[in-house]
Amino acid sequence: MVVDGVTTASFDELVEIETNEGERRLGKVLEVGSGKAVVQVFEGTTGLAITGTRVKFLGKTMAMPVSQELLGRVFDGLGRPNDGLPDPVADKFLDVNGEPMNPQSREYPTSFIQTGVSVIDGMLTLVRGQKLPIFSGSGMSHNILAAQIARQATVVGTNEDFAVVFAAIGVQYSEAQYFKRSLEESGALKRSVLFVNLADDPAIERIITPRVALTVAEYLAFDLGMHVLALLTDMTNYAEALREISAAREEVPGRKGYPGYLYTDLANNYERAGRIKGKNGSVTQMPILSMPADDITHPIPDLTGYITEGQVVLGRDLFRKGIYPPVNVMMSLSRLMKDGVGEGKTRSDHMEVGNQLYDAYSRAQEVRALAEIVGKAGLTGVDLKYLDAGDSFETHFLKQSPDENRNLDETLSRAWDILATLPEGELTKIKDKHIQQYYKGNK
Amino acid sequence: MSLNSLERTIDKVLSQKESTLISEIDSALQNSLKNLESSKSSLQVEYDSIIESSKKQAENLKRQIIGSSTLNARNKELVIIESAIDEIFIMAKEKLAKSNNEKNYEKLLTRLIQDSSAKLGSEIVIQCNKTDLNLVKKLVSQESSNRKSKITVSNEVVDIIGGIKAASVDGTMSLDNTLDSNIETLKPLIRKRIVQLLRGENK
Structure with a gap:
């Protein structure tokens, strides 16, 4: 919408539009100049008449009312209550664009978050303050995984408060209902804040949703000292909304039509995770994105991968085999795992077991490929054991029920069960003392 | 073959068969006892796992009930507070209207x-x-x-x-x-x- 005769409007300024019928909508200024302002209306421009529509420039950017009362509430993509309850009473109003975290005051993430999902806790450990995306594909079980993590995630061994901020971006109504029901039925909603932007909501609202969610996450973390896990699903929908608005503004397109500033824009969101020196809380981010055509070189996962600290990749083959969660560990990595596990943090054998599982599964994959050519009869005894270990890894460790919450001891015990199928001499990544303590195979 | 030697042979076969059968029965008994013993331990494992999973379910259910009750109570409080706020605003507006x-x-x-x-x-x-x-x-x-x-x-x-x-x-x-x-x-x-x-x- 273009508003004429505007002299003092500012970029990103919030605008209130009043229709002939007295309906009020919100929008924000995208461009100003030559006495005109380009305003993107959050609720869409359908039904707006050229004559009689009134526009009010509010002289402020979009702000989110924040307080502890947000916990247990459900909001729409713009932060308005969506659960039939009144507006939350605000402690303060925060600009949704946030303030950049001073790199000098960032604290290195080193504390473990338990998700209750074996493959993540055991091999791709999430650390408080980390940003670890989940790369998925169309139709795969990323939303089930996201909901499971939201229900189960916890900080083990401390009494510090933990909260989940869940932003559903451009999801279908049924998915939104699933997230809400899942959190309600597990009793996890009381420590969660849910933002739901539906697929049929206007594109501009989709741009705001992660910002609003991260503003709340920052408040809970750095004002109230909570450890916050922010789950953003699906960031592909976000990037597509960004492309739509960029095209409407006639900007020069970059790769696959996405704007040239896609990297900067994604970084603006992803970098709102971390810990701050002298403050108790933390914001940990798990953005979830579905890769178009499972293409990991697509601009969205590609640029995301540059910014985040590792990735959890879901594999189509495992998904087809009916394995949940279908995490392709060979493509996945948590770059901060090494700093968040081990003696005094989780368990002294954690890192070594994780590495050994990588090694064993990688070897199992090679042996599987070899068996396709020469047949099982052509394999050595050790190769056959790796083959068993690979199968066991998928069925006993990777596979778990969406409502199964495994603690770290159980996860590591399952890992040792798999390693028990291998001869002791094959455990080259594990220290002798840990083999003595935990190895269950024939010595 | 004389009748005696035939009887002896039959006796011998019968005795061999008897001992085979007795040993088979013994072994079957031993196997059954062993199976019973191993079943006991596997049943115990099964029993423990059922108890463990029930405990987990009970814990989940408890958390769920407490969580939703706390939330419901909080939400009711919010609604009551909001209606009180509305009343206060109505009263304040009435007062303002009379203050000209x-x-x-x-x-x-x-x-x-x-x-x-x-x-x-x-x-x-x-x-x-x-x-x-x-x-x-x-x-x-x-x-x-x-x-x-x-x-x-x-x-x-x-x-x-x-x-x-x-x-x-x-x-x-x-x-x-x-x-x-x-x-x-x-x-x-x-x-x-x-x-x-x-x-x-x-x-």
Whole structure:
């Protein structure tokens, strides 16, 4: 919408539009100049008449009312209550664009978050303050995984408060209902804040949703000292909304039509995770994105991968085999795992077991490929054991029920069960003392 | 073969068969006992796992019930507080509507007229409620002579509790400087204070 005769409007300024019928909508200024302002209306421009529509420039950017009362509430993509309850009473109003975290005051993430999902806790450990995306594909079980993590995630061994901020971006109504029901039925909603932007909501609202969610996450973390896990699903929908608005503004397109500033824009969101020196809380981010055509070189996962600290990749083959969660560990990595596990943090054998599982599964994959050519009869005894270990890894460790919450001891015990199928001499990544303590195979 | 040797052979076969059968029965018994023993331990494992999973389910259920009850109670509290806030606002508005005789109100109206004129330009049209009409006319005439601005007071009254609505002469720009609108703007801050008072918090 273009508003004429505007002299003092500012970029990103919030605008209130009043229709002939007295309906009020919100929008924000995208461009100003030559006495005109380009305003993107959050609720869409359908039904707006050229004559009689009134526009009010509010002289402020979009702000989110924040307080502890947000916990247990459900909001729409713009932060308005969506659960039939009144507006939350605000402690303060925060600009949704946030303030950049001073790199000098960032604290290195080193504390473990338990998700209750074996493959993540055991091999791709999430650390408080980390940003670890989940790369998925169309139709795969990323939303089930996201909901499971939201229900189960916890900080083990401390009494510090933990909260989940869940932003559903451009999801279908049924998915939104699933997230809400899942959190309600597990009793996890009381420590969660849910933002739901539906697929049929206007594109501009989709741009705001992660910002609003991260503003709340920052408040809970750095004002109230909570450890916050922010789950953003699906960031592909976000990037597509960004492309739509960029095209409407006639900007020069970059790769696959996405704007040239896609990297900067994604970084603006992803970098709102971390810990701050002298403050108790933390914001940990798990953005979830579905890769178009499972293409990991697509601009969205590609640029995301540059910014985040590792990735959890879901594999189509495992998904087809009916394995949940279908995490392709060979493509996945948590770059901060090494700093968040081990003696005094989780368990002294954690890192070594994780590495050994990588090694064993990688070897199992090679042996599987070899068996396709020469047949099982052509394999050595050790190769056959790796083959068993690979199968066991998928069925006993990777596979778990969406409502199964495994603690770290159980996860590591399952890992040792798999390693028990291998001869002791094959455990080259594990220290002798840990083999003595935990190895269950024939010595 | 003599009858005796035949009987001996038969006896021998029978005795061999008997011992084989006895040993097979023994071994079957041993196997059964072993199976029973191993079943016991596997049953124990099964039993333990059922108990363990039941405990987990019970724990989940407990967490779920406590979580949803706490949340429901909190949500009911929010609804009650909100209705109290609404009542307080209604009472406050009624009180404000009756306060147009006070000296402060005259000052406030003067400030609102000046503010509207500063924002929309020197030529503006002002609307107010029926009760304030004469007062606004008086204040506008004072203001017009002081500032040499052309402010018109419309005889079309509006249904507001106080304050004024201003618009540019061509109607393209308008400014809602009513008490209703100012209350709405300040509502989030006022609500916070009301909630603090209701909850006995003294911040």
